[in-house]
Amino acid sequence: MARDRSFADDDFPEPRPHPIAPWAAVLGPSLLVLAVLAGLFFFVRTSRERPSLIPDAQLRETTPRISFNDIEKARIALFKTIKPSVVNVDTLLVQRTFNFGVIEQQQGTGSGFVWNKQGHIVTNFHVIQDAIVKDRRLTVRVVMADRSKWNARFVAASPDVDLAVLQIDAPEDQLVPIKVGTSHDLEVGQDVFAVGNPFGQNLTLTTGVISSTDREIQSPTDRPITGAIQTDAALNPGNSGGPLLDWDGRLIGVNTAITTTTGGSVGIGYAIPVDTVNEVVTRLIREGRDPRPTLGIVALREQLTRDLGIAEGVMIQEVRPNSAAEEAGLQGIRKNPFTGAIIKGDIITAINNEAVTSLRDLQKVLEKFKVGQKVTITILREGQELTVTGTLKGL
Structure with a gap:
């Protein structure tokens, strides 16, 4: 059995005194006095x-506040x-634990309204795309x-x-539907609230x-959403789906x-106009889908069309395959195969003899028809007026 070892005095070297320099013997007491005085001064100060x-x-x-001003x-x-009309819309991953408990992990958040x-x-x-398309385990x-x-x-x-x-x-008493306005009559400079x-x-x-x-x-499908409202009201991640108000x-x-x-917000935010929202949401609630009749074209942006000197009508930038426009033989912007010069696309001026002066006109006219209906399309092609027919398909 090992025994504890104790150290005897001679196990450690005996300390040797360090000689003090002669000047230290004289200055030592003075330095001590100075240190005490400095400490005293610091304490008093x-x-x-x-x-x-x-x-x-x-x-x-x-x-006391006098009152709020009128604004x-x-x-x-x-x-x-x-x-009461605004809600949060969260996507959650709900998982059960070993002891039969439940853990909820937030995967995303956005806004919405009644x-x-x-x-x-x-x-x-x-806002809910992951829950609908990617991961059915998610709860909204x-x-x-x-x-x-x-x-x-x-x-x-x-x-x-x-x-x-x-x-x-x-319950109905908790549901306060939002008031629905219009967007076609909005003016740049008017106040808005998000x-x-x-x-x-x-x-x-x-x-x-x-x-x-x-x-x-x-859009999430990379299709353009036209007529969007631009605002400098601060919008940040999580504002998506919430209302813009007058x-x-x-x-x-x-x-x-x-x-x-x-x-985050740098003062440039966008909102889908309520005229579009009202039409689309009504169809979704009524039919469960949004089978909007379409010609199957990509329209050149209206301002660019006007910059080209075309005062009225919708210029076709591109024709989608298997569409009413392709069936009717419509043509978008293209190059001359011999000279390489750019040829302007066909300009739609009427549908079923109803005038089309703008993209909004075209959308409004098409909303009057149903998928599968045949329509006559009046166009201008290189200065010549033509009338063709096509069958509207759902987008």
Whole structure:
């Protein structure tokens, strides 16, 4: 058995005294005195600088607010009115644990709004896209302004215009449908308000103006969404699907996209115009899909068409394969195979003898028909008027 070893005194070398220099013997006491005086000075100085406490300190008397100005009152009233109509739309991965518990992991978040008393909720398609297309294990949950939570059923979507409709089973008295306005009569410079869930911060109000109209943004299917509203109201990730409002609290657009170099708002946001939203959402609720009749063309942007000196009509930039336009022999912008010169696309001027002066006119005219109907298309091709026919197909 090993025994503990103890160290004897001679196991360690005996300390040897270090000689002190002769000058240190003289200066040592002086240095010690100086150190004591310096410490004393520091203590006295810090004692003097230390703030004194006031044991009987009282709360400051407040200055009453006289009143909100008229603009503030109107903005506050608008928010209080719209608040019950705005919701959070979250996608969650729900997993069961070994002890039969449940863990919910948030995968995404966005915004939405109440459409009607039947519990239909409108949001952007891209907000719930993962739950609908990529991972069926995901649950879509709607959180109301009163913080009540409702699992949502998917009703239908139109990815080409980035809109989707959900439905929840909330009681009617909790469902406050949003007021629906119009977007064709919007003016650049008018005030707008965005309410949503940016970065998960629920029911956030931001303000701005309409910076421009008739912008073009891309849908999740890479098809252009025309007529988008541009605003400088701050929009950030999480605002998608929320309402853009006017002073009357009417829906004028659905906040959808931003242009950014930082990942957050830089003052350039876009909303789908409510005229489009109203038409598409109604079809989704009524038919479960959005079979919009189409010619199957890509139209040149209206401003570019006007810049080319064409005052009216819709110029075709590209013809889609297997479309009514291809069937009718319509032609888009192309090159002359011999000279390489650019040839302008056909200009649509009428459908079934109803004048088409703009892209909006074309969309409005086509909405009057059904998929499968034949229509006559009046065009201008290199200055010559032609009339052709094609069968409308669903987009």
